[in-house]
Amino acid sequence: MLIVPKADALTEPYWQGVKDGKLLLQNCRSCGLAWHPPTPICPACQAKNYEWRPASGRGTVYSFTVVHHAAHVAVARKVPYLVALVTLEEGPRVVSNILSCPAERVQVGMPVTLTFQEISPGVVLPQFEAAQNLRT
Amino acid sequence: MYRKTAVVGIGQTEFSRDSGRTEWELALEAILAAAADAGIEPSEIDGIVRYAYDNVTQAMLARTLGSRDIRWYGEIPFGGIAQCGVVAQASAAIAAGIATTVVVYRSLNERSGVRYGRAERNIPSDGEFVHAATDRSPAGQFSGPYGLHVPGQVMALWARRYAYEAGITVEQLTEALGAVAVQQRNYANTNPAAMMRDRPLDRDAYLAGRMISAPLRLYDYCLESDGAAAMIITSAERARALRPDPVYVLAAQQSLYRHSEPITVYAADLTTFSGPGNIDKLYADARVRPQDISVAEFYDATSFAGMTCLETYGFAGHLTAWKHVLDKGIGPDSPVPVNTHGGHLSEGYIHGLNHLTEAVRQLRGIAANQVPGAEVALVGCHGSSSAIFGR
Numbered sequence: 001m002l003i004v005p006k007a008d009a010l011t012e013p014y015w016q017g018v019k020d021g022k023l024l025l026q027n028c029r030s031c032g033l034a035w036h037p038p039t040p041i042c043p044a045c046q047a048k049n050y051e052w053r054p055a056s057g058r059g060t061v062y063s064f065t066v067v068h069h070a071a072h073v074a075v076a077r078k079v080p081y082l083v084a085l086v087t088l089e090e091g092p093r094v095v096s097n098i099l100s101c102p103a104e105r106v107q108v109g110m111p112v113t114l115t116f117q118e119i120s121p122g123v124v125l126p127q128f129e130a131a132q133n134l135r136t
Numbered sequence: 137m138y139r140k141t142a143v144v145g146i147g148q149t150e151f152s153r154d155s156g157r158t159e160w161e162l163a164l165e166a167i168l169a170a171a172a173d174a175g176i177e178p179s180e181i182d183g184i185v186r187y188a189y190d191n192v193t194q195a196m197l198a199r200t201l202g203s204r205d206i207r208w209y210g211e212i213p214f215g216g217i218a219q220c221g222v223v224a225q226a227s228a229a230i231a232a233g234i235a236t237t238v239v240v241y242r243s244l245n246e247r248s249g250v251r252y253g254r255a256e257r258n259i260p261s262d263g264e265f266v267h268a269a270t271d272r273s274p275a276g277q278f279s280g281p282y283g284l285h286v287p288g289q290v291m292a293l294w295a296r297r298y299a300y301e302a303g304i305t306v307e308q309l310t311e312a313l314g315a316v317a318v319q320q321r322n323y324a325n326t327n328p329a330a331m332m333r334d335r336p337l338d339r340d341a342y343l344a345g346r347m348i349s350a351p352l353r354l355y356d357y358c359l360e361s362d363g364a365a366a367m368i369i370t371s372a373e374r375a376r377a378l379r380p381d382p383v384y385v386l387a388a389q390q391s392l393y394r395h396s397e398p399i400t401v402y403a404a405d406l407t408t409f410s411g412p413g414n415i416d417k418l419y420a421d422a423r424v425r426p427q428d429i430s431v432a433e434f435y436d437a438t439s440f441a442g443m444t445c446l447e448t449y450g451f452a453g454h455l456t457a458w459k460h461v462l463d464k465g466i467g468p469d470s471p472v473p474v475n476t477h478g479g480h481l482s483e484g485y486i487h488g489l490n491h492l493t494e495a496v497r498q499l500r501g502i503a504a505n506q507v508p509g510a511e512v513a514l515v516g517c518h519g520s521s522s523a524i525f526g527r
Contacts, residue, residue, distance in 0.1 A: 003259055005277035006267035037271040037278055037402065043394055063300070063406070065292035066350040071285040072255035074266060083284045085293055085401055093402055095279040108300040120265070125281055 001074040004123050010038050013052045022054040023114055023126045025090060036092035057114030059086040059128060062093060066103050086112055086128050094126070101130040138423060141227040142375035142382035143525070145174025145368035146493040151331050151484030154248040155362035162364035163192040163243035164200055170366040175378050176237065181368070183208040183235030185225045187218040187487060192243050208235035212390075214398050215252075216435055217520035219488030224388035224521065226369045236370060242489035243364035251360055255285035273401045287399040287437060288357055292349035295440045298407050299351070302455040306351045312458035313439040314342040316474075317355045317481055319467050320436070324478025327504040331359055332482040356439040358480035365489040367496065381527070383499045386512070387421035388523040389414065398520060407455065410448045410519025419450070422512075422524035426450035429524075430510035431498045432472050433491035435517035436479045446474070448519045468505065476505045491515050492523070499527050 007015040017024035025034045030047035034055075041048050064084035070076045082103045086096045098106050099115060112128040119125055147169025149155070149162050171178045179202035184194045186209075194209040208229040212218035222240035229235045250257050258275040260266045268280025275285050284290065299309040321337035324330035337355060345354030375382035391414045395403040419425055426449060434449075436442030443461055446452040451472050452460040466474035477483040477494040484490060495513035497503040503510075516522040 001261070001263070002265050003268050003280050003283075004265050005281050006269040007277065008269070011271070011277060037276075063293045063297035065289055065296065065352075066347075067283060067289055068346070068350065069348040071253060071289065072259055073261050074259070075283050075285075078283065081283050083282055083289065083293070085297075085406075095273075095282045095284050095401060097282055108296060119281070123265075 002120055002123075003072065003074050004120070005125070010040065014038060017052065017054070018116065018124050018126055021116060023057065024052040025055050025088070025092060026050045027053045034090040034092060036094060055114065056089045058089040059112050059114075061085070061098070061106060061108055061110050061112060062087045063108055064098070064106055082106060084128070096126070096128040099127050099129040105130070137227050137231055137388065138386055138421060139384045139526070140231045140372055141369050142372050142384045143367050143496050144370050144375045144378045144382055145170035145172070145176070146366070146496050147171070147173055148329070148365040148486070148490065148493055149363045151329065151361050151363035151486065151490075153360070153362065155245055159191050159243045159245055159364070160196055162245070162362070163197070163241055163366070166243065166364035166366040167197070167201065167239055167241055170239065170368045174368040176368065177202070179203055180237050181239050182206055183226060183229050183238030185209070185222045185238060185240050186211045187215070187222065187242050188213040189215050189218070189487070190241070190243060192241070197239070208238065216437060216488050217398050217517045219435055219491065219517045220388055220515055220521035220523035221390045223369065223385060223492065223523045224390055227385045227388055230369065230371050236374065238369045239366055240369065240489070241364060241366035242487045244487060245362045246485060247360040247362050249362070253286055253288060253357070253360060255280070259285065273399055279401070284401070288352065289349045290399045290401055291438045291440050292352045293401060294406050295351055298440070298444070298455065301407050302458060304458060309458055310343070310351060312461050313352070313356050313443065314339055315461045316439040316443050316466060317342050319465060320475050320479045320481045322467070323476050323505050324482035327477050327483060329504070330478040330483040331361060332478060352438060352440065355481070358437050358485045359482070361484040361486060363484055363486050365486045365493050367492055381500050383496045383525050383527065386424065386524040386526045387418050389418055389421070390521045391519055396520065409444060415449060415519055415522070418522050418524065422526075424512055424524060428512050429472055429514045430512050431476055431495070431507045432474050432514040432516070433476070433479070433495050434474055435488050435491065436475060436481055439481060441518060442475060442479060442481070445516055445518060449514060449516055449522075468507065473507050476503060476507065488517060495525050499525055
């Protein structure tokens with residue numbers, strides 16, 4: 001069993017971007033805010049005038065947890081696994097796992113970079129991994 | 137709203153792991169007990185405010201309480217943050233003259249029925265591929281595929297960030313959370329209604345608890361419970377006619393702002409849990425200050441959530457509650473005793489309603505762990521909903 005994201009009309013561009021190898025954020029043309037998760041209007045100035053722009057892919061670990069007790073049957077055999085919050089350079093925060101880095105090396109504040117993970121044929125998630133200079 | 141309404145009745149069922157009864161039956165037991173405690177007939181109830189999470193609807197109560205006419209009914213979403221919202225909305229309806237006698241309640245078979253610590257209630261569990269939908273922060277399309285599924289995992293994310301910003305090690309945070317869990321268990325051990333009344337917990341046993349979602353371990357988490365609790369709220373005038381010891385609502389509020397919906401991971405600062413100014417307004421409305429609070433009952437889905445309420449409500453500075461609980465504690469002799477019934481961690485998980493009934497018992501002077509001379513009680517869920525009561 002695999003948990004996969006279900007897009008809706010508002011988030012379809014986000015997941016299409018992922019398929020194209022981009023992490024897209026809504027950017028307000030009026031006030032410049034970049035935000036996530038998607039909303040129909042700019043949360044800061046209420047303008048409807050936004051565009052989807054790719055994030056730089058640079059971020060830092062805001063926090064993380066190592067899940068030892070599975071809360072859904074789909075991950076019963078995956079525990080323990082790590083879930084992180086990553087603050088993007090542009091400001092918004094996203095949920096991610098941290099790839100290419102053992103859990104005991106993950107630290108709050110560490111720089112991470114965007115990558116993509118195909119969790120099943122045709123199902124891709126944006127993910128983060130330790131920045132190149134930190135990987136060993 | 138100041139002193140315009142009062143709690144005149146409280147009632148509750150046994151709290152257990154398996155009630156063997158329907159939630160409807162549990163709700164009625166608690167509500168009828170609250171009505172009897174208030175000295176009113178159930179048919180006098182003309183207002184209902186419920187948690188949207190509750191499976192017992194207004195219609196089910198209208199059919200069974202003998203009410204002639206329910207003139208005000210409302211419901212509050214988001215689970216536990218309805219805690220004091222039900223008090224705010226009941227009191228507002230009474231103060232506005234729309235209803236006279238309002239019942240608030242929570243009934244749940246949360247252990248034997250749908251368990252909130254499981255994610256199958258939000259993500260299906262049959263099929264090779266199952267969908268995480270909506271943008272809810274655990275179990276939504278942007279979190280579920282990564283394995284972030286339930287509130288207890290989000291609070292672990294909050295907790296690690298808290299330790300980082302407070303400049304303490306995870307081990308130091310664990311010591312503080314352990315102090316909270318052990319003291320709440322101590323309270324439960326002398327509370328006959330507590331599920332954990334016969335189960336002592338000391339620091340070693342706390343530390344030996346298995347890791348659930350690091351850095352939070354077993355005893356940092358609330359219990360899972362079957363049970364119900366209810367309160368009857370009426371006007372201050374009617375309250376004085378009904379009983380000599382009404383518990384007045386000094387202030388009650390709800391709060392919602394960008395990304396403050398419960399269990400968020402997107403708010404700019406995940407170590408601050410209340411909107412700017414809303415706690416100042418709470419105290420101003422209640423005409424008291426934090427140092428006037430005799431006892432506090434904080435919504436504790438986890439030890440971390442309860443502990444950080446000490447900061448939210450002005451008993452400790454930002455990022456210092458860990459030190460407060462280590463140096464001063466939350467016990468009977470501390471500056472502000474917290475969760476004197478044992479809280480969600482050790483009395484039972486009645487979604488915060490049992491914190492309200494405990495506050496009422498404290499102000500009546502009949503609590504199992506009575507704070508001597510308690511005058512003012514605070515109940516709160518991280519600033520999302522809060523109430524202050526007085527004698």
